[in-house]
Amino acid sequence: MTESTRQVSVDLGERRYPIHIGRGLLARRDLLDEAVSARQVLVVSNEVVAPLYLHTLQEALGDRRFAAVTLRDGEQEKQLAAMLPVFDELLVQGFGRDCQIIALGGGVIGDLAGFVAATYQRGVAFIQVPTTLLAMVDSSVGGKTGVNHPRGKNMIGAFHQPRAVIADLDVLDTLPDRELRAGMAEVIKYALLGDREFLVWLEDHLDAALARDGDTLAHIVERSCRNKAAIVAADERETGQRALLNLGHTFGHAIEAARGYGDWLHGEAIAAGMCMAAELSARAGWIDDADCARATALIARAGLPTRPPGDIGPERFREFMARDKKNRAGELRLVLLRGLGDAVVTADYPEAALTATLEAASHG
Amino acid sequence: MTESTRQVSVDLGERRYPIHIGRGLLARRDLLDEAVSARQVLVVSNEVVAPLYLHTLQEALGDRRFAAVTLRDGEQEKQLAAMLPVFDELLVQGFGRDCQIIALGGGVIGDLAGFVAATYQRGVAFIQVPTTLLAMVDSSVGGKTGVNHPRGKNMIGAFHQPRAVIADLDVLDTLPDRELRAGMAEVIKYALLGDREFLVWLEDHLDAALARDGDTLAHIVERSCRNKAAIVAADERETGQRALLNLGHTFGHAIEAARGYGDWLHGEAIAAGMCMAAELSARAGWIDDADCARATALIARAGLPTRPPGDIGPERFREFMARDKKNRAGELRLVLLRGLGDAVVTADYPEAALTATLEAASHG
Secondary structure (H helix, E strand, O other): OOOOOEEEEEOOHHHOEEEEEEOOHHHOHHHHHHHOOOOEEEEEEEOOOHHHHHHHHHHHOOOOEEEEEEEOOOHHHOOHHHHHHHHHHHHHOOOOOOOEEEEEEOHHHHHHHHHHHHHEOOOOEEEEEEOOHHHHHHHOOOOEEEEEEOOEEEEEEEEOOOOEEEEEHHHHHHOOHHHHHHHHHHHHHHHHHHOHHHHHHHHHHHHHHHOOOHHHHHHHHHHHHHHHHHHHHHOOOOOOHHHHHHOOHHHHHHHHHHHOOOOOOHHHHHHHHHHHHHHHHHHOOOOOHHHHHHHHHHHHHOOOOOOOOOOOHHHHHHHHHOOOOOOEOOEOOEEEEEEOOEEEEEOOOOHHHHHHHHHHHHOO | OOOOOEEEEEOOHHHOEEEEEEOOHHHOHHHHHHHOOOOEEEEEEEOOOHHHHHHHHHHHOOOOEEEEEEEOOOHHHOOHHHHHHHHHHHHHOOOOOOOEEEEEEOHHHHHHHHHHHHHEOOOOEEEEEEOOHHHHHHHOOOOEEEEEEOOEEEEEEEEOOOOEEEEEHHHHHHOOHHHHHHHHHHHHHHHHHHOHHHHHHHHHHHHHHHOOOHHHHHHHHHHHHHHHHHHHHHOOOOOOHHHHHHOOHHHHHHHHHHHOOOOOOHHHHHHHHHHHHHHHHHHOOOOOHHHHHHHHHHHHHOOOOOOOOOOOHHHHHHHHHOOOOOOEOOEOOEEEEEEOOEEEEEOOOOHHHHHHHHHHHHOO
């Protein structure tokens, strides 16, 4: 059976680009010819993904000059030093400003390769080929690129939009279960922050998604991308509502930084972070306890953690949260819920509700 | 005597910014209050400049939260690794996306601090306070930021415009003679590439400039900035005529890379590179030998080299020039002269003229 390809457009004027969603896309020469105008192409991938899919992609790129850099896998690789071998290869190959970079991998590869593309010769074009659910529904879309710093996640980076995103659903077949569940955290995020209808749908279809039903996953990727594309198009540089996409991330980034990158998966940390945001919203009286429980229950059903590790403690949480990029003039801004499917960015929450949430999280 | 402050505007729409040129500007609170909206300020400087001017600048910044990072001096410091202590300090201080970075130094500090500003939390505002003639007339204006890679100059970077440039002519009093002359190379560049009237003026006033006559230097900085601002405003991202500013730079960057950064000053390499560009233009029959000699004579009068080091050789020149950012699809593009004050960017020159120029350069 040939399924149709779905397409979502990220509407950024002259930097508008398509997200292609479907099966067998990695082998589709027509799609790559449309996306890759360059004659010189460098693919950045990792040691897990490259053996599975690099060859297919190379074939589909035809007779272009082709080079590839394979990095180690994992969030701990997302650092400035890991960019050096990519710059080296670009220069050894003699690739010019008219080359293109293709990110073939999950969020780490996409963010790092995108930042290389943003900065090589002050900017070259790039294509996202996400190979995890999380990258398909979140990190490959919207142009945020960058690397971590030991003192904070994504602290070094640039806004640099891809020319296209190619989400080949076939690659999800080889995705480990833990990674699929981590991706569901970002999917649930879109529902909680602004798409209540999708929340109800997810409650009905979560089991089918976790069982990797094809149509269900296709719908999930498309709906998530539509949600993200709409927010990015309205606020590309995150001067306002784009910060809503950070639901669960202020707590989640603190968990990742406190545990050391790579211990908890990003999606797992965000899952616990969303539960904390819901709890704080309930403690502030903005949502009722039933709504908080409903959000937490969906996250639990996805096999994701609903509580942070018990050993971080309120002080370290606050220390890491103080470095969040949303903060202004030293004020801690959070994404909280005023309802299911209705998030706000605010520094105007009861301080006691935050304290109680952090303390509850620290006592097993 | 109080001299008036001159002002040149770089006209980039909503990213328009002023270049202030005058004496005593570093101590001018009104100017800094206008340029620095932030309450958190990090100054990046080097070990030579900081002891001379950091205190004055700090005083003028009033009661803002102030931090400073002092790097070693020299082109060899302009690399990714040297950015790390700056990111560290920003994060240790807990500075947010609404902080501002001030570059207090020459071209190396301006390029590196500007690139930190372009990438810290995906971009914060910055101010250029150039302390060399070269930085005042060239590198502080136009938003090119970045660092070198062992395989090529400025290969990693971003376009990121400053909010203001503050060129305090007083700091030129402490500038070593060799640095002043290196700056004159970029001044002469503007005359040769597009301002014949300025060329004639320079031939008359070069001695006064080298003797550091105040009015003469003020005019030189202003006229150079006007030339640069006009070109940058017309082509911010170097899709066309901005490449003219690279007169002498394809040869010059090859000299710097071949010698190892820091051996020849950037301005010295560019001086020899401009003489090579003039020679190639004469060999191609585009300018006559008298014009070539006139350009070379002015460069020599400024105490600058008119020939590259004899030990590089045509092959290594070509190897380094092949990595130039102007190249497209493997074609070597050069900035050449069709007259004094009339440069073009072209790949359409006689190959034999390039070969002869490179060979002549290699035989002392």
